[in-house]
Every structure is written in structure tokens, then in C-alpha cells.
Amino acid sequence: MPTAIVVGTGAGGAAVAKELQGSFDVLILEAGREFRPLSLDLRLPERLKKLGLLFDERGIRLLFPSMRIQKTREGMVLVRGIGTGGTTTLATGNALRCDRGLKAIGIDLDVEFAELDREIPISIAHQRLWNETTQRLFSVFQEMALEPRPLPKMRRNESCRNCGRCVLGCPSGAKWDSREFLHAALDRGARLITNCPVRAVVFKNGRAAGVAAGHGPRRRFYPADVVVLAAGGLGTPVILRSSGIPFDPALFVDPVLCVAAPWDNALQQREISMPFAVQREGYILSPYFDYLSYFFNRQWTSGAGNIISLMIKLADARSGTVSGRKVVKALTHEDTRTLKAAADVCVDILGRMGIRKSDMFFGTLNAGHPGGMLPLTSEDAKTLRPSRLPENLFLADATLLPESLGNPPILTIMALAKRVGKIIRRDFSD
Numbered sequence: 379m380p381t382a383i384v385v386g387t388g389a390g391g392a393a394v395a396k397e398l399q400g401s402f403d404v405l406i407l408e409a410g411r412e413f414r415p416l417s418l419d420l421r422l423p424e425r426l427k428k429l430g431l432l433f434d435e436r437g438i439r440l441l442f443p444s445m446r447i448q449k450t451r452e453g454m455v456l457v458r459g460i461g462t463g464g465t466t467t468l469a470t471g472n473a474l475r476c477d478r479g480l481k482a483i484g485i486d487l488d489v490e491f492a493e494l495d496r497e498i499p500i501s502i503a504h505q506r507l508w509n510e511t512t513q514r515l516f517s518v519f520q521e522m523a524l525e526p527r528p529l530p531k532m533r534r535n536e537s538c539r540n541c542g543r544c545v546l547g548c549p550s551g552a553k554w555d556s557r558e559f560l561h562a563a564l565d566r567g568a569r570l571i572t573n574c575p576v577r578a579v580v581f582k583n584g585r586a587a588g589v590a591a592g593h594g595p596r597r598r599f600y601p602a603d604v605v606v607l608a609a610g611g612l613g614t615p616v617i618l619r620s621s622g623i624p625f626d627p628a629l630f631v632d633p634v635l636c637v638a639a640p641w642d643n644a645l646q647q648r649e650i651s652m653p654f655a656v657q658r659e660g661y662i663l664s665p666y667f668d669y670l671s672y673f674f675n676r677q678w679t680s681g682a683g684n685i686i687s688l689m690i691k692l693a694d695a696r697s698g699t700v701s702g703r704k705v706v707k708a709l710t711h712e713d714t715r716t717l718k719a720a721a722d723v724c725v726d727i728l729g730r731m732g733i734r735k736s737d738m739f740f741g742t743l744n745a746g747h748p749g750g751m752l753p754l755t756s757e758d759a760k761t762l763r764p765s766r767l768p769e770n771l772f773l774a775d776a777t778l779l780p781e782s783l784g785n786p787p788i789l790t791i792m793a794l795a796k797r798v799g800k801i802i803r804r805d806f807s808d
């Protein structure tokens with residue numbers, strides 16, 4: 379059987395590994411270790427913050443090793459998961475189909491979305507569990523004719539404790555994340571090596587011959603007939619660069635900014651994260667307890683239960699790049715204008731809740747949906763392989779997305795990764 383190497387176990391990596399195993403002998407190389415949720419209750423970070431010991435978001439990995447933070451040169455906080463399950467382990471579980479940009483270049487993933495619908499427990503049956511704050515916000519959104527809609531969630535409602543800690547890793551296993559696809563691939567015989575960062579693709583006669591991976595003296599060459607990179611929107615460009623493959627300075631990240639205020643017994647930290655959302659031109663709005671701002675932002679001083687917060691998630695311009703460990707990503711003039719317009723809507727919403735503008739404060743500008751550095755074009759619609767890659771080297775993550783979604787991308791990345799897997803099976807299996 380031919381060998382396939384899959385790099386990364388997040389949304390794209392796990393989906394493509396599951397698709398390939400059986401037709402290929404799949405070896406999965408993962409930079410991080412096995413994911414573990416943050417088990418601490420909030421009192422420890424609260425105490426550390428009071429002591430002034432939580433001052434830089436990058437320090438979160440000391441408490442929560444799978445959550446990794448980089449700061450852009452401009453100060454934006456970029457969040458990702460390094461470990462089994464990738465960033466899906468930190469997700470709030472939203473499952474939206476966002477393939478407008480892919481359709482526009484001739485890629486129709488109806489079949490793959492239908493498969494995902496059957497494979498993943500997705501439900502909007504959580505409205506009955508909403509607390510008073512969420513219900514009140516929902517009514518205000520409705521009064522303002524913003525047309526809020528409950529968000530479909532990848533989770534098993536029967537085992538969900540509604541604890542509000544989805545972004546810290548689900549303690550009960552109720553939330554679906556890509557480790558379920560990873561385990562399906564492993565059950566069928568795929569092999570996984572963790573703590574094994576891939577450094578570069580190795581080429582021979584114009585084809586990918588395998589990858590160089592591992593730490594220090596343990597670095598070695600892993601041969602393969604096909605290589606699939608799915609190290610995420612920030613990880614894959616680093617591997618491409620060290621493999622001598624150029625990419626576009628077209629990074630998008632879907633920046634997030636929260637507008638918040640003190641609010642007694644808001645209890646959003648114990649509420650389903652992002653219970654509903656509103657789709658607007660260029661951004662979405664959703665109630666969201668922002669743990670990172672709560673841990674690290676000095677303006678967030680009220681107790682966790684006494685903050686009300688609304689998230690703006692922006693569909694940003696494709697402008698930015700990854701250079702070694704550095705990420706360059708500035709908001710464009712248009713991004714800033716849209717963000718300001720969205721913040722005004724949030725101020726209006728909180729104002730209607732009876733909150734004075736002078737009491738409101740912002741969260742830290744952060745982002746967790748990086749992608750777009752080697753996007754698919756209409757010429758790649760059949761192969762799903764950007765033409766500058768050799769014929770046996772594929773990508774299967776957010777790097778391929780042609781535009782910022784400004785929306786949860788997991789489902790769309792997995793649909794794309796499944797199709798990539800099918801194409802590889804068709805063209806390369808025995």
C-alpha cells in the first residue's frame with residue numbers, strides 16, 4: 379500500500395487522515411502532545427492576575443500547554459491549538475457552512491457537507507438552556523431587527539453540562555472536536571507520532587519524497603508517496619517557506635474584539651459560548667465571554683460572573699504574512715472602519731440593556747481563524763492543489779481558503795480536506 383504523510387491533526391489534518399486511511403498507510407505527524415483541557419477553576423488565574431503575574435497572553439501555555447499565542451508585530455493576539463485536535467479543541471463548537479468563496483471559483487462541496495452532517499452531532503437545540511442574560515440580549519437583538527439566530531453546535535447535548543468552558547477544552551467530551559476523526563483514522567490503522575514538528579518537505583526529482591521532522595538530534599527523514607500539509611493557517615506557511623515554496627502575503631485571521639461592561643450576575647462564563655449570532659456585512663456579532671481578556675486585560679476587573687460581553691468577528695482583508703516566528707498583520711483602513719461601525723452597534727445594544735457608554739470597555743484584539751496564504755483559484759478547482767506544488771504534495775487546511783470567512787471555518791475546512799483526500803485516493807492509491 380502506498381504511504382501518505384499527514385501533517386497536523388486539526389480540522390483539516392484529521393479529516394484528510396480519516397479519508398485516506400485504508401487506501402494508504404497513513405503516518406500522522408503532530409507538533410504538539412495529546413490535548414488536555416484546562417482543568418483549573420478560575421480562582422487561580424484570577425489570583426495570578428491580581429498579583430500582576432498574568433501580564434502577557436503568551437504565558438497562557440504555562441497554565442494551558444495546548445493553547446499557544448503569538449503576537450503580531452502590531453500587537454494583535456493570535457490564538458491556536460498545538461496538540462492533538464489542533465485548534466478545534468479550543469473551538470466554541472460552531473458549525474456553519476461558509477463556502478461562498480469556494481463556490482465562486484467552481485468548487486462545490488455539497489457531498490462533503492452532507493457527509494459531515496451525518497458524521498458529526500450538530501444541533502441548535504440549546505436555546506431552552508439559555509440563561510437570563512442571553513435571553514435578554516436575544517430580545518434586544520430582535521427588537522433592533524438584527525435577526526439573531528441560534529448557532530448550530532458540534533456537541534452532544536445529552537452529556538453537555540453547559541459549563542461555558544468550550545474554549546478551554548471540554549471536560550466532559552460533549553463537544554465534538556477533530557480528535558474524533560483522528561481516532562477513527564487510528565482505529566483503521568493509521569499511525570500517529572506526537573511531539574514531532576515537521577520542518578520541511580524533502581524533494582527528489584521534482585516530487586515530494588517525504589518530510590524532515592522532529593526535535594534536535596531526533597530529527598529524521600520520513601519517506602512518503604504523498605505528503606499532505608495541514609499544520610494550520612500559521613503552521614503550513616512556515617513549512618512551505620522552509621521547503622522553498624513561496625506563498626502569498628494574503629493572511630487573514632478574522633479579528634475578534636469584544637465590547638463589554640459590568641453587569642451583575644451576567645454569568646456568561648457559565649453559559650454556552652456564542653449561543654446565537656447576527657450576520658452583518660463584513661462581520662458577525664455574538665455574546666461571548668472572552669477568557670483571554672478576562673485573564674490578561676487590566677480593564678476587565680469585575681468578577682467573571684459580573685461582565686457582559688459581545689464579540690465582533692470581522693472578515694478582514696487578505697493582507698499580512700508569516701515570516702519565521704513573526705506574523706505581520708495590520709488592519710487595513712477598511713477593516714478599522716468596519717470594526718468601528720460594529721462597535722457602535724454593540725454600544726447601542728448594551729445601551730438598550732441600560733448600560734452607560736462610559737461604563738463600557740473593550741477586550742483585547744485577538745484572532746483565531748488564520749488562513750489564505752496559498753489560496754485555491756478557479757484553475758485549481760479540479761485538482762484542489764495550488765499549481766506551484768509538485769503533483770504529490772497537497773494542502774488540507776485553512777491555507778487554501780480564498781477569502782476570510784468572518785465566520786467559524788471548521789466545517790468548511792473539513793469539507794475541503796475530505797475532497798482533497800478523495801482526489802488523492804483517486805489519483806495515487808493502488
Ligand SMILES: Cc1cc2nc3c(=O)[nH]c(=O)nc-3n(C[C@H](O)[C@H](O)[C@H](O)COP(=O)(O)OP(=O)(O)OC[C@H]3O[C@@H](n4cnc5c(N)ncnc54)[C@H](O)[C@@H]3O)c2cc1C
Pocket residue numbers: 385386387388389390391407408409410457458459460461462463464465466467468469470471472473474545574575576577608609610611613614617745746747748774775776777785786787788789791
Ligand atoms: C478560541 C477559538 C474558538 C474557535 N471557535 C470556533 C468555532 O466554534 N467554530 C469554528 O468553525 N471555528 C472555530 N475556531 C477556529 C478553528 O478552530 C480553526 O479555524 C480551525 O481549527 C483551523 O483548522 P486547520 O486545520 O487549518 O488548523 P488547526 O486546527 O489549527 O490544526 C493545525 C494542526 O497542525 C499542528 N501543527 C502545527 N505546526 C505543525 C508542524 N510544523 N508539524 C506538525 N504539526 C503541526 C497543530 O498542532 C494542529 O494539530 C476557533 C478558534 C479559536 C482560537
Ligand code: SF4
Pocket residue numbers: 533537538539540541542543544545547548549550551552553650651
Ligand atoms: S459547555 Fe462545557 S460541557 Fe458543554 S460542550 Fe462546552 S465545555 Fe463541554
